[in-house]
Amino acid sequence: xxxxxxxGTGGMMPLPDRWLTSMVARYNGSSLxxxxxxxxxxxxxxxxxxxxxxxxxxxxxxxxxxxSGLPGMLLSMGNADRxxxxxxxxxxxxxxxxxxxxxxxxxxxxxxxFIELNNDFESFKINGYLLEAxxxxxxxxxxxxxxxxxxxxxxxxxxxxxxxxxxxxxxxLQNGIEVEVDGKLYxxxxxxxxxxxxxxxxYCTDTRPTASITENAKDADLFICEGMYGGNDKDxxxxxxxxxxxxxxxxxxxxxxxxxxxxTHYSPSLPKPQEYKAEIRKIFPNTKxxxxxxxxxxxxxx
Amino acid sequence: xxxxxxxGTGGMMPLPDRWLTSMVARYNGSSLxxxxxxxxxxxxxxxxxxxxxxxxxxxxxxxxxxxSGLPGMLLSMGNADRxxxxxxxxxxxxxxxxxxxxxxxxxxxxxxxFIELNNDFESFKINGYLLEAxxxxxxxxxxxxxxxxxxxxxxxxxxxxxxxxxxxxxxxLQNGIEVEVDGKLYxxxxxxxxxxxxxxxxYCTDTRPTASITENAKDADLFICEGMYGGNDKDxxxxxxxxxxxxxxxxxxxxxxxxxxxxTHYSPSLPKPQEYKAEIRKIFPNTKxxxxxxxxxxxxxx
Numbered sequence: 336x337x338x339x340x341x342x343g344t345g346g347m348m349p350l351p352d353r354w355l356t357s358m359v360a361r362y363n364g365s366s367l368x369x370x371x372x373x374x375x376x377x378x379x380x381x382x383x384x385x386x387x388x389x390x391x392x393x394x395x396x397x398x399x400x401x402x403s404g405l406p407g408m409l410l411s412m413g414n415a416d417r418x419x420x421x422x423x424x425x426x427x428x429x430x431x432x433x434x435x436x437x438x439x440x441x442x443x444x445x446x447x448x449f450i451e452l453n454n455d456f457e458s459f460k461i462n463g464y465l466l467e468a469x470x471x472x473x474x475x476x477x478x479x480x481x482x483x484x485x486x487x488x489x490x491x492x493x494x495x496x497x498x499x500x501x502x503x504x505x506x507x508l509q510n511g512i513e514v515e516v517d518g519k520l521y522x523x524x525x526x527x528x529x530x531x532x533x534x535x536x537x538y539c540t541d542t543r544p545t546a547s548i549t550e551n552a553k554d555a556d557l558f559i560c561e562g563m564y565g566g567n568d569k570d571x572x573x574x575x576x577x578x579x580x581x582x583x584x585x586x587x588x589x590x591x592x593x594x595x596x597x598x599t600h601y602s603p604s605l606p607k608p609q610e611y612k613a614e615i616r617k618i619f620p621n622t623k624x625x626x627x628x629x630x631x632x633x634x635x636x637x
Numbered sequence: 638x639x640x641x642x643x644x645g646t647g648g649m650m651p652l653p654d655r656w657l658t659s660m661v662a663r664y665n666g667s668s669l670x671x672x673x674x675x676x677x678x679x680x681x682x683x684x685x686x687x688x689x690x691x692x693x694x695x696x697x698x699x700x701x702x703x704x705s706g707l708p709g710m711l712l713s714m715g716n717a718d719r720x721x722x723x724x725x726x727x728x729x730x731x732x733x734x735x736x737x738x739x740x741x742x743x744x745x746x747x748x749x750x751f752i753e754l755n756n757d758f759e760s761f762k763i764n765g766y767l768l769e770a771x772x773x774x775x776x777x778x779x780x781x782x783x784x785x786x787x788x789x790x791x792x793x794x795x796x797x798x799x800x801x802x803x804x805x806x807x808x809x810l811q812n813g814i815e816v817e818v819d820g821k822l823y824x825x826x827x828x829x830x831x832x833x834x835x836x837x838x839x840y841c842t843d844t845r846p847t848a849s850i851t852e853n854a855k856d857a858d859l860f861i862c863e864g865m866y867g868g869n870d871k872d873x874x875x876x877x878x879x880x881x882x883x884x885x886x887x888x889x890x891x892x893x894x895x896x897x898x899x900x901t902h903y904s905p906s907l908p909k910p911q912e913y914k915a916e917i918r919k920i921f922p923n924t925k926x927x928x929x930x931x932x933x934x935x936x937x938x939x
Contacts, residue, residue, distance in 0.1 A: 377676065397741055
């Protein structure tokens, strides 16, 4: 299962009642943070989530509202005695930007590893899940991210017993590892049913609508997407500022056949994004016009 | 008069109910901001104070909790269409630190001027007030600041009339400028009484007690001072971390004969600094254990 918390829903600048957009996803003891604007560490505290276990930080891009909280976050993780390395992933320039910001956070007791994205699509197997980065369309290089947890087929106890495989090898086979016992080879396929539906979470802000978003969000259990502006009269403004309207986001959610969409990254000029809920739900019914701190636990089917 | 607002009272890291320590003082259309940690721009909005008119920013030092909010603040000032220059004042290294942080705020529509402090004491006449910087004692170069508004003597109407000075010259004389009319020289002393008591505000955090603080806070109307720890049992911790206990701050306030002291910059380990109020007031009765947003308007006597 994945515990998801949308820490903030604001774009451009933090407001007294709206943190900047960022998300934390916790899976199997690992914490993935996407973006870290000014105040993100406070939003985490408000939601009772510790910053210490963050082992992966992804950045969509380097506009200040998506990374200005990083120095403070690193220091707080250090003050919490984190010593394990942290992997940062983001568009080209990551190391230069992070190291510049670290002028005020030079001493932290853990290593920072950098993975810079250069292609339209890149994927990583990390901490037991699959992390995919896909390029979107903003004024600067910008990426969306998908977190996928795969689910193996059901363990077929009868097959394992019939084949006479000793219990001590079951775990290996369950985890996809072949086993040889007394010259006999046992493969996972012998004891596992068909792969089952896993979990998929796609996150994407600061972009015009693109085919890559629809492709990458395909059939996601949860799609967190920017809805910078409400109403069709904001189409031109969205185009000009390389952002999306809520309607555009809803059309992507529909085309991608996602289970549920959460809107986020509202313009500071939009004090009540909820006002557009009914209109957006006409396009994609399972839309949540999210507020700060919206959380869910994504669990496997059945 | 000076409008003072203590925007935050936290040290080290921002908390859900406590912004990082910083202060804004507004005088005659000019806004002076001292320190700008993560969230300071939100604290300003909460207190209904616009960031656009900030024309002077002073930094005590460059630990992240005192400057991490700068990139976001600069961008918000730019978004508010500020075009007039901003003067920044701080210890040596200011330009290097600010320019590094501006990796995420490269485009702002106003000029930034830098004044780096190198001496134990420096003073500046700026925007109609006197700004004094004095070195304190922290782990890194760190300064306290005093803002002084001087007050000229009372205008002596009778003298002005008796001397037959035309009304159109009164304003110049009142502002300390000599006037020559028909070969006759009129000096301000001819029409002004003795200089009257002005206003003095002294601000100081992140330091061990020093003689320089007592000297510089002498007779201040308001002394805003760090009280990182409460209780005498924290003396060693304060020494070790180069901070001050509330009792040490109160002893400075007493020795400096200030009118009123506000404590600030509480340790995150101190959830209820108010608990120490009675104890501190035994040393310096007019102590306020300040909370975020504490405000006052300092006005001239009589």
